Amino acid sequence: MKNNSKQTNNESGNDESTDLQRFADLLPPPHRLARRSFLRSLGLGAALLTPAAGLFNGVARGASAATAGTINSGDAAILSFLAAAELLETDLWQQYTELATGNEAYMTAIEVIDDDFPQYIADNTDDELSHATFLNAYLASVGAQPVNLDAFRTLPSSRATGAQQIGRLTNLMNLTVDTSWWIRYRSHQNPDFGATFPQLIEIVDRPSIPPHDLPSGSKQIQAIANTAAFHFGTIEQGGSSLYATMAGKVSDLTVLRIVASIGGTEVFHFAIWNDGAGDCPKVRVPGLFFPDIEEAFDGDPLRQKSLIMPEPCQFIDPSLPRCSVIRPTLVENAGAMAAVTALTNSGLFIGQTPEFFQTLQDLAQAADSASRIC
């Protein structure tokens, strides 16, 4: 810790007392070093790290007010919604990092699934933070309004050891986790052609971080860790589809490069969590059962643990050969409003204000309304 404090002073030469700094201090040393290097390379000071408060009374309307200098309003709308999505992702991943690295019972349960998971969780968090920071900095660089959701950081934190007692954007206490992606990516069907898929595991109204300290090795803490393991995949498959969908709507080649490149990282994350969730140990608690996936589904190609590469599926036109792709990618299935609806239905925003939902909806509708201008 001392070495890293010293590094902060040496590198920045100023007093970074932002949320970003507090978050960075939670990360293991390699992440902090990497983050500092990243920020320095962008030439960002503390002022840009927390998007402009005061404008729109702290609630950015993003694209609706965008007067971008070098990108059109549709591209600004897409980047604004993605910046909001990344702020939300950062918020939830930050909660996972705090508990997976600071709560011994939760860390132990997470490590039962994969002993690299605490590192992966911190890495994923780090990536989301870089996405949000970069997108907002890019918006500012082209004269558009960065997105600021700070006014909505009002939800309570876990009371368990390790959790900072700060306001949150997202709620990980009552999640209904959609696990149908497990089957969707093993299927030859594509939701863009109307296919629907059953749940692999029914996870309804469950916490994915401990609400308070729980005994190490208990079934309760393992069920919570297993819930998290599937939630990781749920979040990142959604990001993978969202970016692929938005890429088809942008006009500017630099914006396309940004969307395609960040989207690739979401896919990277999803692949890791798709693999990792299969290692959840068997556990039963009232209302929730995780089977040993290998034992329960071996030989079932729609549920088999090892089939983590996307199976070829229908794409563009059913008369064409099947193709291994991200799916869905139609706006109605994977666009901004679809993402907001899925996240809302999962319980991730339970306790949020009507203004929060209105802000998200405004940003999402503007992004979905954008279309490529050649």
Ligand SMILES: [Fe+2]
């Ligand atoms: Fe991201």
Ligand SMILES: [Fe+2]
């Ligand atoms: Fe992500």
